[in-house]
Amino acid sequence: MTMLRLLSDDGVLSDATLNDTGTYTRPNAPLRSRVAFAAAHVVPKVHADNTPGQPADIDWDATLAFRRNVYSWGLGVADAMDTAQRNMGLDAAATRELIARSAEVAREEGGSVVVGVNTDHIASDTGAESHISLDAVIDAYKEQLHFTEEQGAGPVLMASRHLARVATDAADYRRVYREVLQSATVPVVLHWLGTAFDPELRGYFGAEDWQSASAVLLDIIEENPGKIAGVKMSLLNAESEISVRSRLPEHVRMFTGDDFNYVDLIGGDTVGRGSGHSDALLGAFAAITPVASAAIQALDAGDPEAYLRILGPTEELSRQVFAAPTFYYKTGVAFLSWLNGHQPAFQMIAGLHSARSLPHLSRIVELANASLALEDPELAHTRWHAMLRLNGVDA
Numbered sequence: 001m002t003m004l005r006l007l008s009d010d011g012v013l014s015d016a017t018l019n020d021t022g023t024y025t026r027p028n029a030p031l032r033s034r035v036a037f038a039a040a041h042v043v044p045k046v047h048a049d050n051t052p053g054q055p056a057d058i059d060w061d062a063t064l065a066f067r068r069n070v071y072s073w074g075l076g077v078a079d080a081m082d083t084a085q086r087n088m089g090l091d092a093a094a095t096r097e098l099i100a101r102s103a104e105v106a107r108e109e110g111g112s113v114v115v116g117v118n119t120d121h122i123a124s125d126t127g128a129e130s131h132i133s134l135d136a137v138i139d140a141y142k143e144q145l146h147f148t149e150e151q152g153a154g155p156v157l158m159a160s161r162h163l164a165r166v167a168t169d170a171a172d173y174r175r176v177y178r179e180v181l182q183s184a185t186v187p188v189v190l191h192w193l194g195t196a197f198d199p200e201l202r203g204y205f206g207a208e209d210w211q212s213a214s215a216v217l218l219d220i221i222e223e224n225p226g227k228i229a230g231v232k233m234s235l236l237n238a239e240s241e242i243s244v245r246s247r248l249p250e251h252v253r254m255f256t257g258d259d260f261n262y263v264d265l266i267g268g269d270t271v272g273r274g275s276g277h278s279d280a281l282l283g284a285f286a287a288i289t290p291v292a293s294a295a296i297q298a299l300d301a302g303d304p305e306a307y308l309r310i311l312g313p314t315e316e317l318s319r320q321v322f323a324a325p326t327f328y329y330k331t332g333v334a335f336l337s338w339l340n341g342h343q344p345a346f347q348m349i350a351g352l353h354s355a356r357s358l359p360h361l362s363r364i365v366e367l368a369n370a371s372l373a374l375e376d377p378e379l380a381h382t383r384w385h386a387m388l389r390l391n392g393v394d395a
Contacts, residue, residue: 002381004369005388005395007362013394018381022310022372024294027074033299034266034277035253036292037076037114038285039083040067041333042090042098043343056085056094056349063098064105066286066342073293075285076112077102078156082197082234083283084116085330087161089350092121096147103151114154114189114281117144119162130165134172137163141180145188155188156232156281157181161200170206170216177220187229189255189281192217194235196326210240218247225249232257232281236326238265245276255281259322259329263308263315271304283329284318287336288373313371320363328355332364336373339365339380346387358391 002018043066044050048057067077079102080086080095090098099115106113119140122132132140137160148155157180167173181188192213195202205213221228231248233241234257242265245254256265256278268277285292295311298304321332331352338346346353365384367373374380388395 002378004365004381005385005393006366007359007388007393009357009359016366016369018377019369019372019374021375021377022291022294024290026072027293027297031074031293031296031300033270034296035076035255035279036285036296037078037112037255037281038070038289038292039078039081039281039283040070040286041330041337042084042094042349043334043337044347044349046345046347048347048349050347050349050353051351052089054350055091056089058094058098058349059343060101062343064101066337067102067105067111068109069342070286070289071106071109071111073289074296075289075293076114077106078114078116078281079153080116081156081158081191081283082116082193082327083286083330083333085349085352086116086118086158087120087198088327088330089348089352095121099148099153100151103153107152112154114156115148115151116158116191117141117148117155117188118158119144119160122162132162132166134163134166134176137166138176138179141176142183145180145184149185154186154229155184156191157188158191159193159198159201159204161198164201164204167206173205173216174220174223178223181220181224181227184227187227189230189232190217190220190228191232191257192234193257194237196236196324197234198327210235210237211243214240214244217244221249221252228252230255230279234258236260236322241265241278242274242276245278254278257281259284259318260315262318263311266311267299267304267307270299271308283333284314284321287321287333288314288317288371290375291371291373314373317364317367317371317373320360320367323360328352331356332361335361335364336368339368339383340375341379358388358393361387
C-alpha cells in the first residue's frame with residue numbers, strides 16, 4: 001500500500017492511501033449530450049526567465065500536446081482565455097501565436113476550438129494601461145476578432161478591462177458590443193467574468209448587481225440576432241446562471257464557467273436538478289479532463305447516476321483549486337498538469353507557480369487522489385514527494 005504524505009496549514013503531517021486511477025476510457029464517438037470545452041493553460045520552457053514582468057517563453061511541444069490530449073477525450077479546447085493567463089503574464093505576441101498554433105492543432109485533430117478575444121494588446125502596443133476611448137475599445141476588439149476569424153477559431157468575446165474603466169453606463173456596453181458583434185462573420189460566445197476572477201471588472205454591463213447586469217446582457221443578445229452562439233458565465237453563482245439560462249433565446253447556449261457548482265448546472269434536469277442544463281467551458285475541465293469526459297459519456301449512455309458518481313467528487317477539488325483569491329486558480333491547473341505528467345516541471349509564466357502555498361497544493365493532491373483525478377498515481381506520488389523534500393518536508 002502506497003501512502004501520500006500531506007501537509008496541513010499548521011504544518012502537521014499526515015498520510016492518505018494512494019488510490020488507483022479511475023477506470024476511464026476515451027470515447028469512440030463524439031460526445032452528444034453536452035458541449036464541453038476545457039479552458040487550457042500554457043506551459044513555459046523550463047529554462048526560460050519565468051519571472052514576473054518577463055515575456056512569455058512557451059514550451060510549444062508541451063502546450064500543444066496538452067491540447068491534443070484534451071481532444072483525445074472528446075472535449076473541445078477553449079484557448080487564450082483566463083486559464084492561459086490573459087492579463088496575468090500572457091503578452092500580446094504570445095497570445096497571437098497561441099491562437100494560431102492552437103487553431104492549427106484543432107484542424108489536425110478534428111477538434112473544436114474557441115479562443116478569447118479581448119482588448120489587452122493595447123497596453124503592449126502603446127503603454128496605455130488605464131483609459132482609452134470607447135472607439136479605441138471597439139477597434140481593439142475588432143482587431144483581435146478578425147485575427148481569430150482568420151485563424152478559423154470560434155471567438156469568445158471576453159470582458160475587457162479597458163471597457164470596464166471607460167464605460168459610464170449600460171448604454172456604453174450596448175454600443176460597444178453592438179458595433180463589435182456587427183463586424184463578426186461567425187457567431188461568438190459572450191463571456192461574463194465575475195470580480196472573483198478579475199476585480200477590475202466590477203460593474204461590468206453597467207451594474208454592480210447581477211440582476212441589473214444580466215438584463216443588459218440579455219438586451220445585447222436580443223439586439224444582435226444571429227450574432228451570438230452562447231454565453232459563458234463565470235460568476236460562481238448558480239442562481240444567476242440559472243436565471244439567465246432560462247431567458248436565453250433557443251439558439252443561444254449557456255456555457256457554465258462556474259467552477260464551484262458545475263455538477264448540477266451541467267447535469268440539470270437530466271439528473272433531477274432544476275430545469276434545463278448548461279454546457280461547459282471550464283478551467284476545471286483542463287484539470288480533470290478524463291473524469292469530465294467519463295461523466296459526459298455516462299450522460300450519453302443515459303446513466304445520470306454514474307454521471308453524479310463520477311463527476312460529483314471533483315467539485316470539492318475544483319473549489320480548492322479556485323479558492324480565494326480565485327484569480328490564482330491557474331496555479332492549481334498547472335500543478336495538476338505537472339502531477340499528471342503533461343509538463344516536465346511545475347513552472348508557469350510570470351512566476352505564477354509561486355502563487356499558492358504548499359499546504360494549499362497538498363490539499364489539491366489529497367482531493368485529486370480522493371476524486372480519482374490523478375491520471376498516473378505513482379507518477380503523481382513521486383513528483384509530489386520530491387517537491388515536499390525540496391521544501392524541507394519529510395516525505
